[in-house]
Amino acid sequence: MTLQGEPVILNIGPQHPSTHGVFRLRVLFDGEVVQDVEPVFGYLHRGTEKLAEERAYTQVITLTDRLDYVSSMTNNQAYVLAVEKLAGIQPAERGMYLRVIAAELSRIASHLVATGFFLQDLGAFATPLMYCFRERERILDLMEMLCGARITFSYMRPGGVFQDAPEDFWPALRQFLAEMPHYLDELEQLLTENEVILARTKGVGVLPAEVAINCSVSGPVLRASGVRWDIRKVDPYDVYDRLEFDIPIGTNGDCYDRMMVRLYEMRQSLRIIEQAVRQIPPGPARAKVPFFLRPPPGDAYAHVESPKGELGFYLVSDGGIAPYRCKIRSPSFINLTPLRELLRGWKLADLIVIFGSIDINMGEVDR
């Protein structure tokens, strides 16, 4: 006897714990198998681009904090780079190094959150997540020393950063650099030697390189598919051209590769910070830049490699004190483009895992 059933539409989110915020998926299921998906966005849309049109260039920095709130530093960096390009500002040397250090610390924090929640999605409830959060906490402490905030930093300014790092920041950072590799070894062991994790991630949610490129996917998701493309290398900004680091890539483009690329990137970030600490010159942390900028009419696009992918700001100036148009090219939003191809044919439990492996942040998706 065979059972006949009708396809059923199921809503996942916007209040589902595995959707990492307020993301909603309308999924057409045939039994347990995904037939079609339709993502529904906008639950966290705050109109950041419109708000930016009514604020002075420096004031917009606080809005960028609220995009990808797990790595606000890279958002700050992308925005100030765009303003510098638009207004022709040469930032201070020391400021650029501080930006790189802050951005790489942010990358580690964001990848820790991504890995922790990914393990949570796999069913490893709370324990691995808390391990990851324990280390992230130390990064937040370092950030607090830099700028007094733990989530919404607003640390960077056109021309550098708003204040130099305090004296006690450097020993704390050195201690963190000394202890972090050991912790990453532990995490790697947990990820690569656990049979349940391997069985549920290897070969699951494969994204071929051609599809990834055609869908404008960026960041660890693109690199896991075997494409060596990292903005820090192909179009260096700040001082990345003076620092040595490798770009880890995957071979299969499955969930496992995406997870491992993030893990190896954390090691490379530590390498970058170590070199930056050695090279950082004395001097002012910020070039002399007026608070009210009036860039000449024109447009500029600047991008950074944020933990999620290519984060870009396209600014248009009409000569006034506020941007005429401020477009945010957010990696989380665009990385969701191949979602249908990724999910079709997988089961509900795999859907959660595949979705988790893309690592999105709703603050950035909806803006």
Next chain:
Amino acid sequence: MTKPLLASEVAKRVEEGVPGAVEQAQGDHLWVRPERIREVCRFLQSAPGLEFNYLVSITGVDYIEYFEVVYHLVSLRYNHSLVLKTRVYGREEPTLPSVVPVWQGADYQEREVYDLMGVRFEGHPNLKRILTWEGFPGHPLRKDHLGA
């Protein structure tokens, strides 16, 4: 370093492939006629030596007299970039062809431009509002939008 290609050089190539499409070239910015945008994009994607296989972003800008739609393109093979622009006139229903058949990455981005800027993309498989809800009054990123 990603090398911005000289638009006047690219314009010559585009003129060979899609005659009469180019309007203006300046720096690394290339303006083309809106109704030819899909042909131009298809040409840029496949032309040897150009191969812009990666669409970075699509932006709509409201200049009051016209809307400018900006395409940032990159070639992952040659690591060079181009800014492709097109001007669409009319405030009622500005329309231009969709580039989703060329790059699937345009899907959500065109929906976003439609939602926030009110530029329609002909040939888009699913042109619906994306960040605001169905029935939202107007298009919020337009300069004359006053809010509900």
